[in-house]
Amino acid sequence: MSPDEILGLSCTQLAAAIRERRTTALASMEAVLERAREVQPKLNCFLRIDEDRALEAARQADRQPARGPLHGVPMAHKDMYYREGVASSCGSKILRERPAPATATALERLDAAGAIQFGVLNMTEFALGPTGHNWHYGHCRNPWNPERITGGSSSGTGASVAARANFAGLGSDTGGSIRLPAAMCGTSAIKPTYARVSRAGAMPLSHSLDTVGPLTRTVEDAALIAQLISGPDPRDPTCDPRPVPNWVNEIEKPVKGLRVGRPRQHFYDECDPQIAAAMGASLEAFGRLGAKIVEVDLPELTAYSAAAVFISTAEAATLHREWLRTRADDYSDQVRGRLMQGLAIPATAYIDALRLRGTALAEFCAQVFSKVDLLHAPVLGIATPTIAETELGWSERTAAVLARITRLTRPGSYLGLPTVCANAGYSRDGMPIGLQLVARPFDEATALRAGHAFQRATDWHLRQPGL
Amino acid sequence: MNPTLAKTLIEEHGVQPSPTHVEATANILASLFKTTADPFARLPLEAEPAAFVLEQRRQAP
Numbered sequence: 001m002s003p004d005e006i007l008g009l010s011c012t013q014l015a016a017a018i019r020e021r022r023t024t025a026l027a028s029m030e031a032v033l034e035r036a037r038e039v040q041p042k043l044n045c046f047l048r049i050d051e052d053r054a055l056e057a058a059r060q061a062d063r064q065p066a067r068g069p070l071h072g073v074p075m076a077h078k079d080m081y082y083r084e085g086v087a088s089s090c091g092s093k094i095l096r097e098r099p100a101p102a103t104a105t106a107l108e109r110l111d112a113a114g115a116i117q118f119g120v121l122n123m124t125e126f127a128l129g130p131t132g133h134n135w136h137y138g139h140c141r142n143p144w145n146p147e148r149i150t151g152g153s154s155s156g157t158g159a160s161v162a163a164r165a166n167f168a169g170l171g172s173d174t175g176g177s178i179r180l181p182a183a184m185c186g187t188s189a190i191k192p193t194y195a196r197v198s199r200a201g202a203m204p205l206s207h208s209l210d211t212v213g214p215l216t217r218t219v220e221d222a223a224l225i226a227q228l229i230s231g232p233d234p235r236d237p238t239c240d241p242r243p244v245p246n247w248v249n250e251i252e253k254p255v256k257g258l259r260v261g262r263p264r265q266h267f268y269d270e271c272d273p274q275i276a277a278a279m280g281a282s283l284e285a286f287g288r289l290g291a292k293i294v295e296v297d298l299p300e301l302t303a304y305s306a307a308a309v310f311i312s313t314a315e316a317a318t319l320h321r322e323w324l325r326t327r328a329d330d331y332s333d334q335v336r337g338r339l340m341q342g343l344a345i346p347a348t349a350y351i352d353a354l355r356l357r358g359t360a361l362a363e364f365c366a367q368v369f370s371k372v373d374l375l376h377a378p379v380l381g382i383a384t385p386t387i388a389e390t391e392l393g394w395s396e397r398t399a400a401v402l403a404r405i406t407r408l409t410r411p412g413s414y415l416g417l418p419t420v421c422a423n424a425g426y427s428r429d430g431m432p433i434g435l436q437l438v439a440r441p442f443d444e445a446t447a448l449r450a451g452h453a454f455q456r457a458t459d460w461h462l463r464q465p466g467l
Numbered sequence: 468m469n470p471t472l473a474k475t476l477i478e479e480h481g482v483q484p485s486p487t488h489v490e491a492t493a494n495i496l497a498s499l500f501k502t503t504a505d506p507f508a509r510l511p512l513e514a515e516p517a518a519f520v521l522e523q524r525r526q527a528p
Contacts, residue, residue: 193523259485306502325481337488344468344476344492349500351516352507358518359510365526395487396494416523442527 003031007164008464011073011221012169015114025072029058029118032074036165038465039467042146044138045159045166047079047089047120054118061116061204062214069140069224071114077170078154079120080127080203081107090203091153093122093330094323104201105236106212106229107225109350111243113228117339121156125206125335129153130180130405131390143465144431150382151180151189158185159216162432163467168225170217172202172211174312175254176379176409182215182421183379183434188461189215190222193442194416195240197226198233200349204319206312207238208354209413214286218461219422223247242442250445255453258340258446259435261372265298267408271381276455278377278433280385285457286376286450293346294295294372299363301411305403307353308414314350317342337394361415361441369440374450379421379434381408412438418448423460432460468494470501 001025008019017023033051040046056072057272061072062301080090082100089096107117122140124132132140140155142148144165150159154171160180161168171178173191182189190213197212198218204210214225233267262283265346268276283293319325320339329338368375382404392398417438439447455461473493477484484492 062487125474195523240523241484264512291490303503306499307506310503311498321480328482337485337491340477340482340484340488341492341495343480343482344473344496349503349507352503352510353517354516355510355514356503357516358520358522359514360506361519361522361526365522369526393487399491399495425510440528441523441525446528457497 002012002167003034006031007035010217011167012224013069014075019066025058025061025116026055028072029074029116030186030413032165032167033118037042038096039163039165041399042467043142043143043159043163044411045156047078047122047137047156049119054116057116060288061114063402066114068113070110073115074118075110075115075168076117076119076122076160076166077123078157078172080123080172081170082201082457083200085109091134091137094327097136101199103232105198106202109229121160121169123155124153125332127153127174127177127203130176130402131389132181133387134354136151142384144186147386148431149184149390151184153177154181154215158182158187161187161215161217162465164464168214168221169217171213173211173213173413174206175308175413176406178213178215179379179409179419179421179436180405182435184384184432186423187215188217188219188222189213189421190226190444190448191371191419192226192230192444193418195238195440198236198239200235201234206315208311208315209308210260211391214345219420219448219455220251222420223251223448245445247445247448249454253449254290255286255450258291258450259294259367259372260286261294261296263298263375263376263377266301267377267381271378272383274427274432275378280434282424282454283437284377285454288458289453296368296371299367303422304360304414305410306409307356308347310349310353313338313342314345333393334398357414364415365440373446375438377408377436377438379436380405383427384431417441418444418447420451420456422451425460492500
């Protein structure tokens with residue numbers, strides 16, 4: 001296979017090609033490293049590429065029997081998944097030289113499946129911000145238009161996967177940080193149910209909301225990788241004990257008869273007409289697949305988003321308080337301002353935000369999932385902003401700009417709901433438009449099945465940016 | 468929130484905010500308090516944070 005043919009494969013396809021000896025782990029690694037070198041000056045999506053170690057690991061993989069379903073597949077991850085003894089910058093100046101205390105469970109599980117990590121990816125400083133700006137290492141740029149933001153905080157994961165400089169990578173999501181870069185860069189992704197995937201060895205931002213998940217070329221890859229990293233972990237006491245279903249097998253089940261909900265409120269308020277049109281077309285595609293499209297009323301989501309901000313900001317400020325006291329100048333202005341805000345949140349507001357969460361989830365499920373199996377909606381209701389127009393220090397105006405970006409993702413974080421993302425088309429100026437499929441807690445299977453069926457029926461996910 | 472109070476609360480932690488950050492904190496938190504006032508006021512006495520995990524399990528397929 002030629003390097004271009006290799007780079008055009010999904011993880012699932014590449015693993016099969018290596019297993020069937022149509023290509024090798026070494027050829028795959030050489031191809032992706034070459035592509036990474038080519039796109040890095042344009043996109044700044046990598047923070048480090050471990051070329052020699054990755055090539056040696058690929059040579060070893062070719063000499064060994066297959067270790068698992070990702071044997072020999074190159075991957076790079078957001079630079080907040082620890083490897084013991086290796087520095088994870090977390091996009092920050094503060095942690096750039098601190099050796100990580102232990103390897104992340106998610107990385108251990110991908111290692112066991114045979115994946116080979118070849119680098120670490122750019123991200124928003126301490127994963128706090130939805131745009132992909134990074135004032136320490138340089139902003140990450142969108143492969144579809146380098147003047148536009150990638151979305152964040154998993155900026156490098158979205159950009160590298162979309163640019164075919166990475167087969168898949170881990171992101172993390174506290175208020176939209178997997179879903180937003182997936183939508184803006186045109187990749188697939190899954191934000192699993194809160195507590196489905198272990199957070200052990202991943203940089204914490206907000207313990208009550210942080211969720212680990214992959215950004216991928218296809219929903220099929222998202223199912224495979226999510227399945228590999230999910231499940232109980234004694235190192236993470238919040239991790240749910242239930243076994244993980246076989247999502248990869250279930251993904252092939254038809255969607256005929258599935259009830260797909262179109263929200264009447266919130267998601268289409270002030271929505272860009274091109275985005276609304278793409279959503280309409282994707283609903284028609286689901287209709288042609290035999291799904292039943294149902295309009296649904298939602299509870300008021302604005303209060304959920306506000307409660308989520310209380311939780312994430314108070315928890316993040318607690319984690320960063322000592323550095324805010326002693327190393328405040330080592331934060332960028334936007335991140336420092338957001339963190340300081342958390343120090344002024346009263347304990348009563350934080351606790352009320354947590355107390356409301358169970359009631360909110362019950363209310364949402366009663367109103368939505370009693371009528372539909374999935375909620376279908378845009379990830380972002382506005383055109384992808386430029387880097388320049390979102391280059392902002394911390395102020396009330398910045399908060400309003402960022403809130404518009406996270407408006408359609410933050411409620412899902414508060415409710416901890418599993419969400420699959422897929423590309424649903426392009427704007428007239430060539431930017432991807434992302435859809436999200438939101439399911440009831442621990443029902444990743446239904447969202448993955450629907451996303452996979454959509455990609456079988458459309459080709460949006462196969463298009464590549466012309467870098 | 469009163470900016471003076473916001474400044475005091477941040478400084479109580481030994482952190483020195485800029486005037487811009489104080490103003491942003493006061494206005495943003497005031498808006499969040501307003502948005503959440505009703506749902507927080509309606510919470511029953513028995514509502515507790517751990518109910519979220521129970522509800523997740525109850526809603527699972």
